[in-house]
Amino acid sequence: MINVQKTGTLLLLVMSNLMFCRSVHPLPICPGGNCQMPLQELFDRVIMLSHYIYMLSADMFIELDKQYAQDHEFIAKAISDCPTSSLATPEGKEEAQQVPPEVLLNLILSLVHSWNDPLFQLVTEVDGIHEASDAIISRAKEIGEQNKRLLEGIEKILGQAYPEAKGNEVYSVWSQFPSLQGVDEESRDLAIYNKIRCLRRDSHKVDNYLKLLRCRIVHNNNC
Amino acid sequence: MPSALAFIFLFLNISLLNGQSPPGKPEIHKCRSPDKETFTCWWNPGTDGGLPTNYSLTYSKEGEKTTHECPDYKTSGPNSCFFSKQYTSIWKIYIITVNATNQMGSSASDPLYVDVTYIVEPEPPRNLTLEVKQLKDKKMYLWIKWSPPTITDVKTGWFTMEYEIRLKSEEADEWETHFTGQQTHFKVFDLYPGQKYFVQTRCKPDHGYWSRWGQENSIEIPNDFTLKNTTVWIIVAILSAVICLIMVWAVALKGYSMMTCIFPPVPGPKIKGFDTHLLEKGKSEELLTALGCQDFPPTSDSEDLLVEFLEVDDSEDVQLMPSHSKEYPGQGVKPTHLDPDNDSGHGSYDSHSLLSEKCEEPQVYPPAFHIPDIIEKPENPEANLPPTQDAQCSIPYFHADVSKSSTWPLLPGQHMTRSPYHSIADVCKLAGGPVDTLTSFLDKAGKNVLKYSKTLETEEEKVAGQEKKSFHSETKQNTSQPLLQENAPIVYAKPPDYVEIHKVNKNGVLSLFPKQKENDQAEKPGVPETSKEYAKVSGVTDDDILVLVPDSQVQNTALFGESAKKAPPSLEQNQSEKDLASFAAASSNCRLQLGRLDYLDPTCFMHSFH
Numbered sequence: 122m123i124n125v126q127k128t129g130t131l132l133l134l135v136m137s138n139l140m141f142c143r144s145v146h147p148l149p150i151c152p153g154g155n156c157q158m159p160l161q162e163l164f165d166r167v168i169m170l171s172h173y174i175y176m177l178s179a180d181m182f183i184e185l186d187k188q189y190a191q192d193h194e195f196i197a198k199a200i201s202d203c204p205t206s207s208l209a210t211p212e213g214k215e216e217a218q219q220v221p222p223e224v225l226l227n228l229i230l231s232l233v234h235s236w237n238d239p240l241f242q243l244v245t246e247v248d249g250i251h252e253a254s255d256a257i258i259s260r261a262k263e264i265g266e267q268n269k270r271l272l273e274g275i276e277k278i279l280g281q282a283y284p285e286a287k288g289n290e291v292y293s294v295w296s297q298f299p300s301l302q303g304v305d306e307e308s309r310d311l312a313i314y315n316k317i318r319c320l321r322r323d324s325h326k327v328d329n330y331l332k333l334l335r336c337r338i339v340h341n342n343n344c
Numbered sequence: 345m346p347s348a349l350a351f352i353f354l355f356l357n358i359s360l361l362n363g364q365s366p367p368g369k370p371e372i373h374k375c376r377s378p379d380k381e382t383f384t385c386w387w388n389p390g391t392d393g394g395l396p397t398n399y400s401l402t403y404s405k406e407g408e409k410t411t412h413e414c415p416d417y418k419t420s421g422p423n424s425c426f427f428s429k430q431y432t433s434i435w436k437i438y439i440i441t442v443n444a445t446n447q448m449g450s451s452a453s454d455p456l457y458v459d460v461t462y463i464v465e466p467e468p469p470r471n472l473t474l475e476v477k478q479l480k481d482k483k484m485y486l487w488i489k490w491s492p493p494t495i496t497d498v499k500t501g502w503f504t505m506e507y508e509i510r511l512k513s514e515e516a517d518e519w520e521t522h523f524t525g526q527q528t529h530f531k532v533f534d535l536y537p538g539q540k541y542f543v544q545t546r547c548k549p550d551h552g553y554w555s556r557w558g559q560e561n562s563i564e565i566p567n568d569f570t571l572k573n574t575t576v577w578i579i580v581a582i583l584s585a586v587i588c589l590i591m592v593w594a595v596a597l598k599g600y601s602m603m604t605c606i607f608p609p610v611p612g613p614k615i616k617g618f619d620t621h622l623l624e625k626g627k628s629e630e631l632l633t634a635l636g637c638q639d640f641p642p643t644s645d646s647e648d649l650l651v652e653f654l655e656v657d658d659s660e661d662v663q664l665m666p667s668h669s670k671e672y673p674g675q676g677v678k679p680t681h682l683d684p685d686n687d688s689g690h691g692s693y694d695s696h697s698l699l700s701e702k703c704e705e706p707q708v709y710p711p712a713f714h715i716p717d718i719i720e721k722p723e724n725p726e727a728n729l730p731p732t733q734d735a736q737c738s739i740p741y742f743h744a745d746v747s748k749s750s751t752w753p754l755l756p757g758q759h760m761t762r763s764p765y766h767s768i769a770d771v772c773k774l775a776g777g778p779v780d781t782l783t784s785f786l787d788k789a790g791k792n793v794l795k796y797s798k799t800l801e802t803e804e805e806k807v808a809g810q811e812k813k814s815f816h817s818e819t820k821q822n823t824s825q826p827l828l829q830e831n832a833p834i835v836y837a838k839p840p841d842y843v844e845i846h847k848v849n850k851n852g853v854l855s856l857f858p859k860q861k862e863n864d865q866a867e868k869p870g871v872p873e874t875s876k877e878y879a880k881v882s883g884v885t886d887d888d889i890l891v892l893v894p895d896s897q898v899q900n901t902a903l904f905g906e907s908a909k910k911a912p913p914s915l916e917q918n919q920s921e922k923d924l925a926s927f928a929a930a931s932s933n934c935r936l937q938l939g940r941l942d943y944l945d946p947t948c949f950m951h952s953f954h
Contacts, residue, residue: 328551
C-alpha cells in the first residue's frame with residue numbers, strides 16, 4: 122500500500138519534472154558558440170579594478186601624509202627612486218601613444234606583478250608602528266587581492282586581442298625595496314612613506330594606461 | 345671687533361629706519377594642471393621691503409639634481425609660473441621654490457613638492473544646452489547636454505572626465521545636484537511645468553579636483569499640453585451643458601410658439617359650434633344637437649326653422665332662435681367671422697377656442713370663417729387663444745352658415761330653406777358618420793359660402809352705388825321695400841323677443857321690424873310704416889338669446905334686395921380660388937355693426953346653397 126503510494130508520487134514527480142524540463146529552454150551563454158567576453162566589457166571590468174586599486178592606494182597615502190604634513194625635510198629625505206622605475210614605462214601621453222598596445226599591456230602586467238611581494242611586506246612592516254597602521258594594513262591587503270584579479274583580466278585581454286604577444290612579460294631585474302629589518306625608526310618611516318608613494322603612483326599609471334588602451338582599442342581614439 | 349659689530353648694527357638700524365629691508369618670504373600657494381599636460385604655480389609675494397623686488401621660481405625634479413628656472417612667468421598672470429608641455433613630466437615630483445630678491449636681500453619660499461598627477465583641476469564644461477523633450481507617453485523631461493572643456497584630451501582616454509549638473513527652479517533656494525558619470529548628457533524628469541529652471545555643470549578628472557561651476561543656463565518648462573488641453577475641454581463641456589440647459593428651458597417655455605413658428609399647423613376645416621369633445625366622447629346626440637339638428641333625419645318642418653331663426657353674430661356666441669330656442673337649447677349659431685387670414689392656422693385654433701369658449705365673448709374674438717375641424721383634437725389649446733376665452737361656455741357653435749337659418753330677407757330665386765337645411769341635414773347626417781366625410785362636407789360648405797361671399801361682395805358694391813341714387817329719391821325705400829318684403833323673412837311670433845329683420849342698410853345696420861308685424865308681412869311686399877329698428881341690444885338671455893330693442897337712430901338705407909337679384913348671374917362665375925379672398929371682404933360687408941355686437945347677414949351666404 123505504502124509502496125504503491127510512494128511509487129505513485131515518484132512517478133508524478135518524474136512526470137512533472139519532465140514536463141517542466143520540456144518547457145525550459147536553456148539559454149545559450151555564448152551566442153554562436155564562441156564563449157568570449159567582448160573586449161569592451163573586459164576593459165571595463167579591468168579599468169574598474171584599476172580604478173579601485175588606485176583609490177585604495179591614494180587613501181593609504183593620505184592617511185600617512187597626515188602625520189608628516191608640511192614636514193618638508195622629512196619628505197625631502199623620503200623621496201627616492203621607486204624600484205619599478207627601471208621598467209621602461211612611458212612617462213607621458215605622447216610616449217604612451219607611441220608604444221604598441223600589446224607592449225603596453227605587457228608592461229602593465231609586469232608593473233602589477235612587481236607589487237605582489239612589496240605589498241605583502243608592507244603589511245608586516247606597518248603593523249603596530251603607526252597610528253593609522255590598521256587603515257594601511259587593510260588597504261594593503263585589499264590591494265593585494267585586487268591586483269590578482271587585475272592580472273587575470275589583463276591576461277585575458279592579451280589573450281583575446283593580442284594572443285601572439287601573450288607571455289612576453291618583461292621580467293626585468295629590478296631593485297627591490299630595502300629591507301626594514303634592523304632599521305631605525307626614522308629610516309623605517311621614510312621607507313614606508315616612499316613605498317606608499319610609489320604604490321600610489323604605479324597604480325595611477327596602470328589605471329591611466331588601461332584607459333588609454335581602452336579608448337585606443339575599443340573606441341578607436343574616440344572616447 | 346666690537347666696533348665692527350657696532351658698525352653692522354648701526355648699518356642695519358639705518359636701513360631699518362629707512363624702511364628698506366630684504367623681501368619677505370614668498371609663498372607658493374597653488375599649483376594646478378588643467379589637462380595633465382601643463383601646469384601653473386602661483387605664489388604670494390611677501391613684503392617687498394620697500395624696494396623693488398624680483399621674484400624667481402626655481403625647480404628641480406625628482407631624481408635630478410639640476411635646478412631650473414621657471415620657463416614662463418607671463419602666461420598665467422603675475423606671480424605665476426607656467427610650465428608648458430615640454431617642461432611637464434607626469435609621475436614625477438617637482439620641487440619648486442620661489443625666490444624674492446631686492447636690493448637689500450633675498451628670501452626664498454619653502455619648497456613645494458608637486459606631482460602633476462595629483463594637481464589636476466580642469467576648466468568647467470562648455471556648450472551647455474537645455475531642451476525640453478517629450479517621451480512617447482507625452483511625459484516631458486529636460487534634456488541637458490554639454491561638452492568637455494577644450495584643452496582636455498578626453499578622446500584618447502588620457503583624460504577621463506566625470507561630470508556633475510545642478511539645477512534649481514526660479515523659486516527654489518537650493519540646488520539639486522546630480523552626478524552624471526562620464527556621459528555628457530542628462531535627462532531630468534518631473535519638473536514643474538510653467539517654471540523657469542537654472543542649470544549648471546562642472547567636471548572633474550577621474551583623479552583630481554572639481555572644476556568651478558560653469559555658465560548658468562536657464563529654460564522655462566512649458567505648461568503640460570495634455571493637462572491644459574484637458575482643462576480646456578472641461579470648460580468647454582461645462583459651457584455647452586449650461587447652454588443646452590438654457591435652450592431646453594427656453595424651448596419649454598416658448599416651445600409651442602416656436603413650433604408654430606417653425607411648423608405652422610395645417611389649417612383644417614372648422615365648424616363653429618361643433619364640439620369635438622362631444623365627438624370624442626361619442627355622444628352623437630349631443631353633437632347633433634350642438635350642430636343644430638333637431639332630429640335625424642330632418643323633417644319638413646326644417647324649412648320653417650330656417651326662416652325663423654335669426655342669425656346674430658356677436659363676437660362669440662349669441663344667437664336668436666325664435667321658436668326653436670327650446671328645441672335647440674343652447675344652440676349658438678354664430679355668423680361666421682371672416683378672417684382675413686383665412687388660410688392661416690387660425691382655423692384650427694379658433695375651433696378649439698370656439699368649442700371651449702365662453703358664452704359671452706367680447707368682440708376681441710378674431711373674426712374668421714371657421715369650419716371647425718372636427719377631426720382635429722384640441723391641440724395646444726392654450727396657444728393662440730383669444731384673450732378672453734371663457735371655458736365655461738358649453739354651447740358649441742356651428743360656424744358655418746350652412747346651419748344658419750335666419751330671418752333675413754330671402755333673395756329672389758332662392759330657397760333659403762333648402763340649401764341651408766340641406767347643409768344642416770347633411771351636417772346632421774355626417775355628424776353621426778365618419779368624421780372625415782363631415783370634414784369634407786364642411787369644406788364643401790365652406791367653399792359654397794365662400795362662393796356666396798364673393799357674389800355678395802359684388803352685390804354690395806352695386807348696392808352702394810345704387811343706394812346713393814335711391815336714397816334721395818326713396819326715403820321710404822319703396823323700390824327696395826318690395827324686394828325686401830318679398831324676401832321678408834317669416835318670423836315666428838311666439839317668442840316675444842324676436843323681431844323681423846327688415847333689411848340691411850348701407851352701413852350694415854340691421855333694420856328690424858317689430859315682431860307683431862311679422863305675420864302680416866310674411867312674403868308680402870309692403871312698405872313698413874314704421875321703420876323702427878331693433879338695433880340696440882338690451883341684453884342676452886340665459887339661453888344666449890339676443891334681446892333687441894328698437895333704436896330709432898338707425899336708418900334703413902340698404903338696398904340689399906336689388907343687389908341680391910343680380911347675384912345669381914354672377915354667382916356662376918365664381919371660382920373657388922377667389923372665394924377665399926373675396927369672401928373675406930364680403931363677410932366684412934355682411935357684418936353689421938350694431939352697438940357692440942357684430943351681426944353677420946346670413947343672406948350673404950345664402951347663394952352658396954344653391
